[in-house]
Amino acid sequence: MAAEPAALKEDPPAAEFADVTYAWPGERPVIKNLSLSVPGGGRLFISGPSGCGKSTLLSLAAGVLIPQEGEVRLSGRSLRDLSGPRRDRLRGESVGYVFQQFNLVPYLTPLENVILPCRFSSSRRKRALLGVKSLKDAASGLLSRLGIPAGLWTKPSVRLSVGQQQRVAAARALMGRPGILIADEPTSALDRESGRLFLELLLKECGEAGSGLLFVSHDESLAPYFSQRLTLSPPDISGRETS
Amino acid sequence: MAAVRDFFARIPSLFFLARKSAWNRRFTLLLVTLSISLSTVLLVGLERIRAQVRAGFTQAVSGTDLVVGARGSPVQLILYAVFHMGGATNNMSWKSAEEIASRPEVAWTIPLSMGDSHRGYPVVATNGDFFKYFRHRRDASLEFSSGRAFADVFEVVLGSEVASRLGYREGDPVVLTHGGDVRGIEHADKPFAVVGILQPTGSPVDRSLYISLESMEAIHVDWRGGAPVRGFVVPKDRVRAFDLNPKVITAMLVGLKNRRAVFTLQREIQASQSEALSAVLPGVAMDQLWSLVGGWERVLILVSLLVTFTGLAGLSSTILAGLGERRRELAILRSTGASPWDIVVVMAAEGVLLTFCGMAAGLLVLVVLILAAAPWLLNNYGLLISLSAPTGNEWLILSGILVLGVLTSLVPALRAYFLSLSDGLSPSL
Numbered sequence: 263m264a265a266e267p268a269a270l271k272e273d274p275p276a277a278e279f280a281d282v283t284y285a286w287p288g289e290r291p292v293i294k295n296l297s298l299s300v301p302g303g304g305r306l307f308i309s310g311p312s313g314c315g316k317s318t319l320l321s322l323a324a325g326v327l328i329p330q331e332g333e334v335r336l337s338g339r340s341l342r343d344l345s346g347p348r349r350d351r352l353r354g355e356s357v358g359y360v361f362q363q364f365n366l367v368p369y370l371t372p373l374e375n376v377i378l379p380c381r382f383s384s385s386r387r388k389r390a391l392l393g394v395k396s397l398k399d400a401a402s403g404l405l406s407r408l409g410i411p412a413g414l415w416t417k418p419s420v421r422l423s424v425g426q427q428q429r430v431a432a433a434r435a436l437m438g439r440p441g442i443l444i445a446d447e448p449t450s451a452l453d454r455e456s457g458r459l460f461l462e463l464l465l466k467e468c469g470e471a472g473s474g475l476l477f478v479s480h481d482e483s484l485a486p487y488f489s490q491r492l493t494l495s496p497p498d499i500s501g502r503e504t505s
Numbered sequence: 506m507a508a509v510r511d512f513f514a515r516i517p518s519l520f521f522l523a524r525k526s527a528w529n530r531r532f533t534l535l536l537v538t539l540s541i542s543l544s545t546v547l548l549v550g551l552e553r554i555r556a557q558v559r560a561g562f563t564q565a566v567s568g569t570d571l572v573v574g575a576r577g578s579p580v581q582l583i584l585y586a587v588f589h590m591g592g593a594t595n596n597m598s599w600k601s602a603e604e605i606a607s608r609p610e611v612a613w614t615i616p617l618s619m620g621d622s623h624r625g626y627p628v629v630a631t632n633g634d635f636f637k638y639f640r641h642r643r644d645a646s647l648e649f650s651s652g653r654a655f656a657d658v659f660e661v662v663l664g665s666e667v668a669s670r671l672g673y674r675e676g677d678p679v680v681l682t683h684g685g686d687v688r689g690i691e692h693a694d695k696p697f698a699v700v701g702i703l704q705p706t707g708s709p710v711d712r713s714l715y716i717s718l719e720s721m722e723a724i725h726v727d728w729r730g731g732a733p734v735r736g737f738v739v740p741k742d743r744v745r746a747f748d749l750n751p752k753v754i755t756a757m758l759v760g761l762k763n764r765r766a767v768f769t770l771q772r773e774i775q776a777s778q779s780e781a782l783s784a785v786l787p788g789v790a791m792d793q794l795w796s797l798v799g800g801w802e803r804v805l806i807l808v809s810l811l812v813t814f815t816g817l818a819g820l821s822s823t824i825l826a827g828l829g830e831r832r833r834e835l836a837i838l839r840s841t842g843a844s845p846w847d848i849v850v851v852m853a854a855e856g857v858l859l860t861f862c863g864m865a866a867g868l869l870v871l872v873v874l875i876l877a878a879a880p881w882l883l884n885n886y887g888l889l890i891s892l893s894a895p896t897g898n899e900w901l902i903l904s905g906i907l908v909l910g911v912l913t914s915l916v917p918a919l920r921a922y923f924l925s926l927s928d929g930l931s932p933s934l
């Protein structure tokens with residue numbers, strides 16, 4: 263009883279999986295009885311062979327997929343009880359997402375891309391506006407901290423190099439300080455050095471924003487940057503079935 | 506409820522995305538927009554022409570309360586008294602005409618005598634009251650574009666189309682032909698002089714020649730029973746020696762002081778003991794006539810509807826075709842917090858914006874077309890098309906196009922909805 267108030271004081275984990283099982287329609291489960299917990303500001307490195315379900319896991323964390331069994335919680339809120347639009351809203355509010363590549367909406371400028379999450383979520387907008395005059399200022403701040411030259415901010419997004427596009431995507435994901443940042447192999451389209459640089463920037467900004475990080479990569483040399491790691495086993499059918 | 510409010514708060518953002526996306530693919534979408542403009546031009550333009558043709562037709566004698574002639578079918582009476590088509594089988598006496606004109610409830614009368622023609626255009630004999638009292642298009646009176654009304658025998662006033670088609674100007678000689686056939690006998694010995702040309706009216710007046718009743722008598726003084734009397738020729742300068750007062754006319758237009766008297770007068774004229782007469786309310790008969798000749802309306806409407814459906818089908822299929830390469834974009838939008846319904850709105854909004862732009866461009870083209878072609882249409886086809894705010898029917902058409910545009914836009918939008926649901930954040934490309 264005495265431990266209760268202390269536990270309540272602590273922030274809930276940024277992302278939490280409790281005994282989660284997910285199978286794509288008509289297929290064997292790719293995620294089976296998975297439990298994990300990333301505390302606020304925590305960093306989780308996820309690796310595993312191709313097809314083992316890393317991207318699937320991230321979709322579960324983002325509330326785009328719903329597990330058949332178990333529960334996913336973002337900042338203590340269970341996604342299971344939410345309707346589809348509510349889950350979308352929660353994602354807009356508390357998740358920043360970075361894809362492997364082709365992250366930017368082609369018809370929006372880098373600046374407009376960074377502001378995009380604030381168009382869908384009002385609480386994200388409110389948080390982005392803390393301490394700055396406008397969303398544009400907030401976005402500009404992030405873009406310059408991530409090393410995008412100001413001359414490119416209002417150019418067509420497709421003119422940016424792959425590395426620049428990834429950094430704009432990171433800025434977008436960080437906009438409005440989401441509780442958790444999800445990145446699916448964001449460095450795999452970059453060379454080793456740029457990848458390392460990108461990760462360092464990302465970690466720095468995540469730390470500043472207080473966001474947790476779920477990071478998928480094949481590059482084991484990046485693992486030491488993280489406080490936690492999860493290695494998914496290969497989609498070995500017999501092995502997964504029996505274990 | 507909060508979710509609904511939230512959704513509406515996002516609508517401006519969703520339209521912003523739709524606008525950006527459409528502009529980004531403007532060259533692909535230009536063709537679709539053009540076909541919607543074409544539909545708008547066709548539908549609204551044809552409706553305007555149809556309404557004007559109808560107005561020109563049914564309002565050809567708008568001020569007239571009764572058309573009187575020898576007893577016969579009402580439609581036939583209207584055909585020759587208003588449109589100068591076909592011949593009257595019987596005439597009415599001048600005495601009856603004078604009797605009706607002198608009634609207290611009658612404000613004015615216009616006597617009409619038909620039968621001759623000039624190069625296929627009907628010649629109508631009447632008197633000065635025609636220029637004074639004749640009304641078309643609700644309340645428009647006749648105006649001269651040059652010259653004046655006839656004041657003497659052998660003077661002729663031309664409708665605008667007659668003058669422009671045959672290239673006549675004031676002072677030109679005109680020889681009338683007996684009967685309505687161009688191969689009829691010419692009144693070559695008694696040529697007329699053009700003294701006036703009327704402004705275009707968009708009514709049968711444009712296609713007629715007007716002479717005085719006395720002129721009509723004058724060219725026929727040496728005729729009996731529809732043919733020249735053999736061996737009896739009255740030279741032009743001698744006709745005044747004869748009694749040129751009309752004895753019979755073909756029909757008469759009657760205007761009343763008070764419209765409410767029309768049914769009483771109609772009954773009294775038809776019951777007249779001295780002569781068997783018909784009195785017809787032109788409005789009713791003209792509507793009947795219109796329903797006979799107005800079949801082309803439906804063909805036009807059908808054709809323009811087909812064009813519209815083709816245009817909108819093009820809109821829907823162009824957006825659908827572009828959907829494949831946009832699945833990644835949909836995943837990005839989902840990842841930043843868009844729900845599948847937001848995707849529906851973005852996709853549908855794109856179609857709606859295109860429909861809107863197409864319609865606006867179409868209306869603009871229509872304005873230019875009307876400004877440029879109105880004088881030509883009036884001169885060549887007697888069509889009086891004017892620039893004005895859209896009419897009730899036209900608003901209906903415009904909103905119809907918009908509604909259809911929204912509905913067809915929903916096809917790619919719903920496809921995007923299902924794609925986005927199944928793809929989630931990882932589109933299988």
Ligand SMILES: Nc1ncnc2c1ncn2[C@@H]1O[C@H](COP(=O)(O)OP(=O)(O)OP(=O)(O)O)[C@@H](O)[C@H]1O
Pocket residue numbers: 286287292310311312313314315316317318319927928931933
């Ligand atoms: N949209 C989908 N529909 C059906 N099955 C899918 C879908 N996406 C992934 N899968 C299946 O789920 C399994 C895991 O795929 P996932 O993309 O999560 O793997 P991954 O670990 O991210 O692989 P990679 O390293 O190649 O990105 C695969 O067998 C894949 O075929």
Ligand SMILES: [Mg+2]
Pocket residue numbers: 316317318446
């Ligand atoms: Mg993957």
